[in-house]
Amino acid sequence: MSDAELAARLVREAGTLADRMRAGGLEAQTKTSVSDVVTAADHAAERQVIETLATERPDDGVLGEEGADHRGSTGRIWVIDPVDGTYNFLAGLDWWCSAIALTDGDELLLGAIHHPASGRTFVGGPGLASTVNGVPLEPIADRPLAESCLATYLHPPFLDHEVGEAFDRMAGRAATMRMLGSGSMDATAVAEGRLHVICQHSVPPWDALPGAAIICGAGGVTRRVRAAGVEWYVAGAPTAVDEVCAALTEGVWRRP
Template identity: 70%
Template structure:
């Protein structure tokens, strides 16, 4: 379905408001002290701030977009009649957030069926808001970002999030084929923040496997909005999400598929 430019701009303004409100709420709560509990592993955690920020976003979406569906990382789920879905990550990089690090954000994406319409990511520490999508040139605090400069994988910085238990199996082997071809590697702990860095030309390509929609879609929209590429490919029995400058994305996908 095609979204009119005026309607897309209105959705982008709402997305910007939502992530800014959620991020500022989380930042205030962290300053006051938050309790942390483990989800699936010691590095997969949730705080009271995640839950409160997601509830804030859900409440406003129910009010302002009552026909749209909602999918949230912390369990918010709501069916809709419009075919559109808001995908919420109230605090992306919760481990960093809970341990006093600054590489975390609030993120949201809007889809229409299988089509990604837009993403918005707010970094509270630097008060930076990025909004963009495939049909919406990405902006940083309202200013357009430059189009990405393409470069080969061998001149690119790769960012990822790969847990150590995967290093010694087929998944680790597949990732090793990628890592051996890049200029350098970073593992910073927030997928959406990593993709904001790619959209701003600070990093070149991201490669992760088994990425849920809330960790993938908001940042991918920003990268697409500056001429980048976003692909999903299967290798070593898992699905990989690869996002960044086009030549590096193509080379990563080829390396993953190689035996």
């Protein structure tokens, strides 16, 4: 089984398990805020992925949102987000998924995202054309930020803060904005051209890498830039990404 096939299997199985557990009823525990929650389904789905990887890729490492951290001997790491969008998941909203990425050192190899509500599985990477249920995605069309729908999120405590000022500069130049609550799901929408650019600060690897792989595999770009004392993750249509980075830093920003 190829890495891409395995990744698709892992997220389908994790998403199916989480969805089944949600149907049976779940309670949540708060992590850092009312919107940052975890359930037994998050832990069970992550554990299932780890157990499968122990059989299929025993020498690889794993890094999971719910605590898995094993480096392995190959330099390759599977980065796991068993339920991305847990607040939505718990609230009965459909904008959540299971996601995984595979890295080799600093290189992002591929990502996979499964959306249980629609039964669709996205797979792609910088060197792997992105697909949904095996069907190739059309290349991401380039467009300016002023004609783009921005997917983002900012925790309310940062609104009256220099981070909020940078956010306002960036968001104010987009055509429109959505806060939907799942970074990996937002990335699938960017890859399909339904949204156009993603920007958020302090994004952990399990929230960024699966979607970054899908966006890159569809011809988009990803960047990281420091502004207002934090690191921002930006991904999507190349021109919109450039203009987001310029707005965040209040200067002319160019791709290296």
